[in-house]
Amino acid sequence: MTVQRRFNLSEDWLATLIGLGIVAIIGFGLLGPGGQSKTTVVEPGATQVVDLPAGDGWRVTAEVDFAPDTTAFTLLTAGLVYQYGCQDGNLTTADGVPNALTVEPPPPGMAQLWLSNTCDRAYSLTYKHDSILRWPLFGIFTR
Amino acid sequence: MTQQETQSTKWAGLLVGLVLLIILVVLVAEADKWIADSFKAQGVSKNPLEYPLTAVVIGLIANAVLRVTGLYTFIRPAVRTELFLKIGLVLLGARISLGDLLAKGTGGLIQALIMVASVFLFTWWLAGRFKLPETLKAVMASAVSVCGVSAAIAAAGAVQARKEEVSYITTLVILTALPLMVLMPWLADVMGLNPTVAGAWFGGNIDTTAAVVGAGTIYGPEAQQVAAVVKLAQNVMIGVVAFLLALYFAMVVNRGEGERPTPIMIWQRFPKFVLGFVVVSILASLDMFTPALAAEIDTANKWFFALAFVCIGLDFTLAELRKAGWKPTAVYMGATVFNTILALIVATVIFGVLGLGA
Numbered sequence: 001m002t003v004q005r006r007f008n009l010s011e012d013w014l015a016t017l018i019g020l021g022i023v024a025i026i027g028f029g030l031l032g033p034g035g036q037s038k039t040t041v042v043e044p045g046a047t048q049v050v051d052l053p054a055g056d057g058w059r060v061t062a063e064v065d066f067a068p069d070t071t072a073f074t075l076l077t078a079g080l081v082y083q084y085g086c087q088d089g090n091l092t093t094a095d096g097v098p099n100a101l102t103v104e105p106p107p108p109g110m111a112q113l114w115l116s117n118t119c120d121r122a123y124s125l126t127y128k129h130d131s132i133l134r135w136p137l138f139g140i141f142t143r
Numbered sequence: 144m145t146q147q148e149t150q151s152t153k154w155a156g157l158l159v160g161l162v163l164l165i166i167l168v169v170l171v172a173e174a175d176k177w178i179a180d181s182f183k184a185q186g187v188s189k190n191p192l193e194y195p196l197t198a199v200v201i202g203l204i205a206n207a208v209l210r211v212t213g214l215y216t217f218i219r220p221a222v223r224t225e226l227f228l229k230i231g232l233v234l235l236g237a238r239i240s241l242g243d244l245l246a247k248g249t250g251g252l253i254q255a256l257i258m259v260a261s262v263f264l265f266t267w268w269l270a271g272r273f274k275l276p277e278t279l280k281a282v283m284a285s286a287v288s289v290c291g292v293s294a295a296i297a298a299a300g301a302v303q304a305r306k307e308e309v310s311y312i313t314t315l316v317i318l319t320a321l322p323l324m325v326l327m328p329w330l331a332d333v334m335g336l337n338p339t340v341a342g343a344w345f346g347g348n349i350d351t352t353a354a355v356v357g358a359g360t361i362y363g364p365e366a367q368q369v370a371a372v373v374k375l376a377q378n379v380m381i382g383v384v385a386f387l388l389a390l391y392f393a394m395v396v397n398r399g400e401g402e403r404p405t406p407i408m409i410w411q412r413f414p415k416f417v418l419g420f421v422v423v424s425i426l427a428s429l430d431m432f433t434p435a436l437a438a439e440i441d442t443a444n445k446w447f448f449a450l451a452f453v454c455i456g457l458d459f460t461l462a463e464l465r466k467a468g469w470k471p472t473a474v475y476m477g478a479t480v481f482n483t484i485l486a487l488i489v490a491t492v493i494f495g496v497l498g499l500g501a
Contacts, residue, residue, distance in 0.1 A: 011226050016419035019233025023423050026439045027237065027432045036435050140172040141194070141445045 036129040042086070042117040050113040051106050052127055054078035062091050063124040076111035086119035153220050160221020167205055168449045171198045194445075195357030195452045196325055202456020209457075224454035225293060228353045229416040231447035232371060236423030237432060237440040239368055244424045247369055250343065250499030251376030254489050258347050259380045261485055262288035266478040273470045277396050278304035281388050282312050283471065287478045290378045291316040291351035297381050297412045301389035301404070302396075311467040315475045317459050320354035323483075328361040336491075338362060342369025343494040347486035350479075352378065353451045360448070369494070375417050382412035 009017075025031060042048050052058075053076075060072035073082045073093065083094040106112040117123060175194040209215040239247075266284040275283070278299075285298035295312045298304070327349065331341035342365065345358040352374050359370030389404035426432065432440065464472065493499050 010415070011223075012229065012415035015226055015229030015416040016233055019230045019416070019419045020422065022230070022234060022443050023237065023426070023440060026443060027423075027426070027436050029433075029436055035438060140169060141175075141442060141449070 036127065038128075039124055039126040040113070040115060041122055041124040042115045043122045044117050044120050046117055048113075048115040049104075050115065050127075051110045052076055052113065053129075054109060054111045055129065057129065059128045061126045061128075063126070073113075078109050078111060079106060081106070081112040081114050083114045083116070084125060085115070086117045086123055089119055089121075091123065091125075152217070156217045157220040160218035163205075163218055164221055164450055164453060167201055167453045168198070168446065171201050171449055171453065174201065193357075193361040194449060195360050198449050198452030199321060199324070199357070199456045202453040203459060204456070205453070206457045206459055222454045222457045224353055224451050224458055227447045227454060228356070228451035229414075231356070231444050231451060232352070232375065233416055233419035233423055234440055234444035234447065235368070235371055236420040237427045237437050237444070238364075239372065239424050239427070241425055241428035243368070244372060244421065246499065247339075247372040248376055250493045250497075251346065251369075251373040253499065254343060254347050254373060254486075254493050255377040255380055257489050258482070258486060259288045259377060259384065262478065262482045263384070265481050266474065269477050269481075270471075270474045273474050275471060275474060276308075277392075278302050279308045279312075279471060281392070282308050283315075283475060283478070285381070285384055285388070286312050286316055286350055287475065287482060289381050289384055290374065291320065293352075293378070293414070294381050294384065297385045298388055301385040301408070301412075302392045307463065307466065311463040311471060312475075313458075314460060314464045315472065316350045317455060318461075318464070319475065319479050320349050320351045321455070321459075323349045323479075324354040324357045325361070327358050327483075328366075331362060331366075337495070338365035339369050340490050340495045342366035342371075343373050343490035344487050346370040346373025346377065347490055348479075348483050349374075351455075353448075353455050356448060357452055357455075373490075375414075375420065378414045379417055381414065382409035385409075385412045 036053065038050060038052060040048050040050050056075045058072075058074045058076060060074060062072075071093065076082065085092045085094065113125075113127070115125060171194055175197050178197065206215070209218060236244075263284045266287050267280055270280040270283055281302045282295050282298045282304045286292070286295040288294075292313050295309050295316065299306075299309045327345055328341070331344065336344065341362050342359050345362070345366065346355050346369065349355045349358060352371075355370050355374040356367060359367030362370075386404055386406060386408045389408060393403050427437065
């Protein structure tokens, strides 16, 4: 005769394990850095430094009274710095500003935006990225 | 049907049921958005019918349809209200810092001690006046004073209550919790309660944790957090209540016959998911989650709460209540009225006057 042993997990422990599992997978960034939305306003004559998680597929919008004459950076590589500026009423971009220019280099896994403004008006720049879980149903409550 | 076939049917029911639940939650989100947009079009910025209510109503409709079509028993294995709720509560920890947890938890524990003792004794006394059986008294007093269905089950195990007694107490818990989930936020609004006091009131009064979270959600995020923490403080009492009941039944009701319970029962009945909630809260306090990731956890939390709310509607049945007769219903309603009034007073004093949850 064989004795069959069955492992039974109580509902409480099951809920705890599932909950902690979800927190570990999502919360510790195993699936990515999460949905992002960062708007930065740059006043005339000022500079701003913004750290963003490296990644592709960023959606960039700028709020300026004047037409931006630029192609925005939608692919951000870790450790690199991307420059935006404003010249003669137009938003401008420049590749790979050396780290020495910035106050502090971007933290590991992050890219940096270096925003300056030599125009006489403020402008704002918004970087947005979708939720880590692209499954469209996941974000159904946060539309 | 062989045992293997029964198992296969159970698994099939679980899978089909889970798919159905996901579809229902999507329906909830769509309905909720439509309702919110309709209110917005009328110039009302905040949707007064928050998603918990929409979810319960959709659950009730699905319940009726499934029973009429004879599919209810098949998908029943997926209707796990408590499991979904407990997972949601563990995830809620990401939004509550340890400091907040200690502040609200201290107030919650004091309130829980007062409420559990007073409401338990009142219900016990009232049930005695109506000459209800000892086991039913124990199950009912635990359900009203501690945490609804889970407390009823724990107490039933401790006093060897009949299965039917647990079934109609479960029905009474849901029957009273549903209207309270909607009425209490409205009353709190009419009385102008601040979110902390309102949340403590919901947590101290509504029996089932799912409806507590639902009422808190309807009132706002701060009320939801306080309501959940206060209810969790009440939940942790269940082990002590079950142990004392078992001891009372062994010593007094059964006059020393049978096995005497040991204090290990307190740990056995302790709601372990509270530990998960505290762990996540500690991680959040240590800034382990970036705001973006905390928002993702919050989205997952909303999904599990929505699943639990839909399941409340699916769980509902009046059949057991008809069998029970009017007496248990009258006692339960009387105890609920007492609970509602006392919880308002205690929550106002602890969280309002003394400011313990601030």
